[in-house]
Amino acid sequence: MLPPIAWANTSTMLLGHLDGADLGVLCCYFIIVFAVGIWSSCRNRGSVSGYFLAGRSMHWIPVGASLFASNIGSGHFIGLAGSGASSGIAIAMFEFNIVTVPEYLCKRLGGQRIRVYLSVVALLLYIFTKISADLYAGGIFIQQAMEISIYPAVILLLIISALFTIMGGLTAVIWTDFAQTVIMVIGAFYLSIRSLYLVGGFESLLVNYFNGIPNTTRAYKSVSFNPGNHSLTSLNPDLYGDNEDREKIRLMAGSAATGVGMYAECQIPAVDAMNFFKSVSSPDLPWTGAVFGLTINAVWYWCTDQVIVQRTLAAKNLSHAKGGIILAAIIKVLPLWLMVVPGMTARVLFAGRREVIELFRPLCSA
Incomplete structure (x- = not known):
């Protein structure tokens, strides 16, 4: 490589x-x-x-x-x-020679209203x-x-x-x-x-x-230093940019930046970017959403969605x-x-x- x-x-x-x-x-x-x-x-x-x-x-x-x-x-x-x-x-x-999912539900449960209702919902x-x-x-x-x-x-x-x-x-x-x-x-x-x-x-x-990290946003990376006992010149210049960028960091530091988690901006990689199952507090996709939410969505999509079911019926x-x-x-x-x-x-x-x-x-x- x-x-x-x-x-x-x-x-x-x-x-x-x-x-x-x-x-x-x-x-x-x-x-x-x-x-x-x-x-x-x-x-x-x-x-x-x-x-x-x-x-x-x-x-x-x-x-x-x-x-x-x-x-x-x-x-x-x-x-x-x-x-x-x-x-x-x-x-x-x-x-049953069924062509669509609403047609199947109509024959399975009876009545035209459920067929029309499901068709309208699916279209929307x-x-x-x-x-x-x-x-x-x-x-x-x-x-x-x-x-x-x-x-x-x-x-x-x-x-x-x-x-x-x-x-x-x-x-x-x-x-x-x-x-x-x-x-x-x-x-x-x-x-x-x-x-x-x-x-x-x-x-x-x-x-x-x-x-x-784009150069224009390196200065906004979340920092844990205290300006009172850390010199701005000690910061990594490649990571935090020039003196003007470091001044922005200094102004954001302390109470204004504590616990804000500036890295959450999408221009800066999240620390859990390589984890399939992220924490419950993750702003991207917590493991609860991946396990429970996506499972429910997948059952609906792959088992009842007209586009998918129609392909299977064509076999x-x-x-x-x-x-x-x-x-x-x-x-x-x-x-x-x-x-x-x-x-x-x-x-x-x-x-x-x-x-x-x-x-x-x-x-x-x-």
Whole structure:
């Protein structure tokens, strides 16, 4: 692995700049996705089952890949990487010809009101908690890649998604999900390995992550000294900046800074950044929320969410449905290495970049 001195010059790397190779990769990506979408749009559209459930002919591999891609998208690539940088590390449905979760509950419990109620709730939840976030995150990606405004980027994303979904139904969605899963996993694997190589390996990341503090905010690091018996000149100049920065520390010290925990600002790594299970008082994700809160959310999402259940119902039989679920569960172990780790390495490599500081500022002021 490279020593720290070998990757120190990465602070000069250009951010948001695309050369010919980058544009070529983007063009190839869109061509592949469009080709898969057009090919799959011509299949299984002659019936309700064909349109909504892909004719129930899907193999377990595309089912599993579609489950993963339906869960993981641009919001996760951007959100998990940012979180890593700021915080650290049914058979009856086949038999009854059921297409949606509200339809299942209607047949299971009787009456149309519960079907309508659940449909409305699901639509509202998707609009305000998922679709809006995915569109925004995807728009940011297109904005940065193509250097256009966020609004045309979101409109472009909506048009492409609508064309595939309306013209091809679930068949087109699943096969494009499959293609994008392959692309995402391969690309993210390369990014993760490359980023770890640049920082000198995983052990080096564990050490240098805590030094990833932008120069403009080093002066605001939580301090435990008393100005009355400690000299400002004794402070580490690399950590606490110049004399003006040290004066800010002196003014914050004493009663004004005692117990405030200045390190909690997202520009300064938290001391428990490498802990999976954080304390109950953690401002990020305490262990109680991870164990109990996320478990409840996961049961709702993976067992009752229409997008996920619909992919499973598209399998040709129960065995393929189970196989797809198992495949998705295995792939779901990867986001730590494919998304969180690159975000953590970005903190080490680009902590002093002006663009990174500008990205941190609105988060810290929220």
